[in-house]
Amino acid sequence: MKENLFGMTIAQLGKVAEAEGIPAYGARQISDWLYSKNTGAFTAMSNLPRTVRESLATRYTIGREPPVKATASADGTRKYLFGAEKGGFVEAAWIPDARRSTLCLSVQVGCKMGCLFCMTGKQGFQGQLSAGEILNQYQSLPERNAVTNIVYMGMGEPLDNLANVLDSLEIFCADYGFGLSPTRITVSTVGLVPAMRTFLERTRCHLAVSLHTPFEEERRRLMPVENVYPLKEVLAELRRSAVHGQRRVSFEYILFDRLNDTPRHARELSRILNGIRCRVNLIAFHPIPGTPLAPSPREAMVQFEAHLREHGIMTTIRHSRGQDISAACGMLSTRELVRMKEEGDR
Amino acid sequence: MYIGRVQVAGPEKLTETHVIANYEIAPGILMLSFPREFDFIPGQSVWLTVDAAVPPRLYSIASGSGDPRVEILYDLVPGGLLTPRLAGLRQGQTLLVSSAFGPFRDEEGPSCWVAAGTGIAPFASMVRSGQSREKTLIHGSRTIAGLLHRRLFADVLGEQYTACCTREMAAGVFHGRPTEWLTLQRLPLASRYLLCGGSRMVVDCRDIIIAKGVPFENVIGEIYF
Numbered sequence: 001m002k003e004n005l006f007g008m009t010i011a012q013l014g015k016v017a018e019a020e021g022i023p024a025y026g027a028r029q030i031s032d033w034l035y036s037k038n039t040g041a042f043t044a045m046s047n048l049p050r051t052v053r054e055s056l057a058t059r060y061t062i063g064r065e066p067p068v069k070a071t072a073s074a075d076g077t078r079k080y081l082f083g084a085e086k087g088g089f090v091e092a093a094w095i096p097d098a099r100r101s102t103l104c105l106s107v108q109v110g111c112k113m114g115c116l117f118c119m120t121g122k123q124g125f126q127g128q129l130s131a132g133e134i135l136n137q138y139q140s141l142p143e144r145n146a147v148t149n150i151v152y153m154g155m156g157e158p159l160d161n162l163a164n165v166l167d168s169l170e171i172f173c174a175d176y177g178f179g180l181s182p183t184r185i186t187v188s189t190v191g192l193v194p195a196m197r198t199f200l201e202r203t204r205c206h207l208a209v210s211l212h213t214p215f216e217e218e219r220r221r222l223m224p225v226e227n228v229y230p231l232k233e234v235l236a237e238l239r240r241s242a243v244h245g246q247r248r249v250s251f252e253y254i255l256f257d258r259l260n261d262t263p264r265h266a267r268e269l270s271r272i273l274n275g276i277r278c279r280v281n282l283i284a285f286h287p288i289p290g291t292p293l294a295p296s297p298r299e300a301m302v303q304f305e306a307h308l309r310e311h312g313i314m315t316t317i318r319h320s321r322g323q324d325i326s327a328a329c330g331m332l333s334t335r336e337l338v339r340m341k342e343e344g345d346r
Numbered sequence: 347m348y349i350g351r352v353q354v355a356g357p358e359k360l361t362e363t364h365v366i367a368n369y370e371i372a373p374g375i376l377m378l379s380f381p382r383e384f385d386f387i388p389g390q391s392v393w394l395t396v397d398a399a400v401p402p403r404l405y406s407i408a409s410g411s412g413d414p415r416v417e418i419l420y421d422l423v424p425g426g427l428l429t430p431r432l433a434g435l436r437q438g439q440t441l442l443v444s445s446a447f448g449p450f451r452d453e454e455g456p457s458c459w460v461a462a463g464t465g466i467a468p469f470a471s472m473v474r475s476g477q478s479r480e481k482t483l484i485h486g487s488r489t490i491a492g493l494l495h496r497r498l499f500a501d502v503l504g505e506q507y508t509a510c511c512t513r514e515m516a517a518g519v520f521h522g523r524p525t526e527w528l529t530l531q532r533l534p535l536a537s538r539y540l541l542c543g544g545s546r547m548v549v550d551c552r553d554i555i556i557a558k559g560v561p562f563e564n565v566i567g568e569i570y571f
Contacts, residue, residue, distance in 0.1 A: 111545070112545040112569065112571050113545070113569070113571070114545045114548055114549045114552075114567055114569045116552070116562060121545065121549050122549055122550075122553070124544075124545055124546030124549065125545055125546070160571070216449070218563075220449065220566055221562060221563055221565065221566060224548065224566075224567045224568065224569045225569075225571075226449075227448055227449060227450050227568050227569075228391075228404060228448065228571065230449075290553055290556070290557055292556050292561070292562045293562075
């Protein structure tokens with residue numbers, strides 16, 4: 001099976017160049033074709049010798065794939081389904097608003113984390129995406145040129161696919177890659193502490209931590225990862241890492257009716273975040289099939305926001321987007337899996 | 347430690363100890379033991395590896411809290427970074443272990459435990475530590491041999507123990523997955539439910555239990571990431 005060139009870092013392309021017997025700057029030439037010029041064919045790489053182009057074509061593929069399905073929401077959000085190399089589907093969502101246009105991308109087919117409120121977890125874990133497959137969701141996006149921000153908040157736990165996520169971030173931010181500012185990229189995690197430490201050391205991208213309740217026992221029931229990496233260790237690591245400069249840490253907090261939206265929760269959240277320079281994003285829950293959880297009413301969300309703000313925590317309520325197109329991550333790909341299975345069963 | 351090919355910081359402290367025993371207890375599943383030099387609560391886990399160059403992984407303790415040795419169960423993963431090295435360890439050789447940690451534990455009162463494969467370890471520890479009153483265990487495996495500690499559970503839990511097997515049939519063993527068994531039952535709504543195993547099994551069982559009316563607050567999953 002041929003290896004994909006798309007998704008290789010400059011160091012990896014250097015090894016390709018070496019194996020092809022071309023000078024080291026050949027790696028830069030190839031990266032230019034892959035990432036800047038968006039080339040889809042080896043024959044177009046005109047500054048490489050013909051013999052090298054032919055040799056590359058026998059050993060590698062460019063590795064870019066268009067989405068297999070697209071859906072558009074009335075609010076402008078578009079959701080794309082991409083086939084994964086090892087089978088299954090992943091989702092990317094393009095979310096435009098007045099000030100920015102954000103691409104939400106996936107890192108795994110399925111997920112191992114098993115969060116109670118998440119549709120992706122119901123697929124189980126089916127595989128890691130390569131760096132190329134992660135980047136392809138950007139490069140093959142029809143709205144690519146309009147994208148201003150990227151969030152790793154689609155399917156899968158980014159820090160459970162650390163090597164490929166770090167490679168993709170390098171390529172997003174490097175001069176030889178897409179040249180995006182790391183402050184335009186946010187990586188979300190449930191809080192895998194050792195990998196989070198490495199992410200903070202090796203990148204300058206923003207970090208978003210899925211928090212959802214300040215109470216350990218409640219969090220264990222919502223997020224099994226609490227058994228392994230308790231929230232208090234996540235917060236201790238963030239305090240140790242002394243997040244500063246332009247890097248931003250945010251906490252994602254989905255509000256569930258009468259579960260985690262009470263004044264008691266707001267008070268405890270204020271207390272545990274004390275001393276961490278951060279913001280809290282309050283998110284309306286998109287109910288998934290069979291869930292025992294319900295979304296908080298708008299009034300409760302506003303009160304929760306007000307409480308946190310009174311305690312000096314920068315807090316915003318995120319607007320729900322794309323509800324008419326199954327925008328909750330995992331819903332579209334799960335439907336596609338079910339559809340394929342039903343067709344196979346016929 | 348490494349996640350994929352990236353080196354990351356590991357657990358803060360691993361201590362040297364030595365292997366007491368390490369052998370296959372079912373096809374592809376091994377049991378490793380080392381001296382107990384720390385206290386633990388049944389259900390807790392340890393980080394474990396062969397040396398500093400190999401990333402430690404998390405294993406639930408399968409032995410009783412009063413036993414002189416700590417036992418863990420592991421699947422041999424061909425081509426894996428750690429388990430082929432673990433499988434090669436002989437009696438007396440060194441390994442690195444953390445102290446026990448984790449909140450996955452049970453209390454007195456009625457509980458239903460559901461486990462598959464090596465996810466049975468925390469419940470083996472609980473039973474060996476004397477926790478069996480008002481406990482029900484649903485135990486899944488592809489093969490009969492993979493129903494680890496089946497005799498122990500049958501002896502201690504009696505009718506409160508249900509073995510489920512998908513690929514083989516045997517007297518007294520439900521032919522199917524724990525999910526299928528759960529689907530057929532009326533479940534006590536006030537019990538606690540502790541689930542341990544791979545993510546798909548835990549998520550599927552949790553969904554079935556909640557769909558039958560058990561409050562989600564009563565369901566705790568330990569997923570082997």
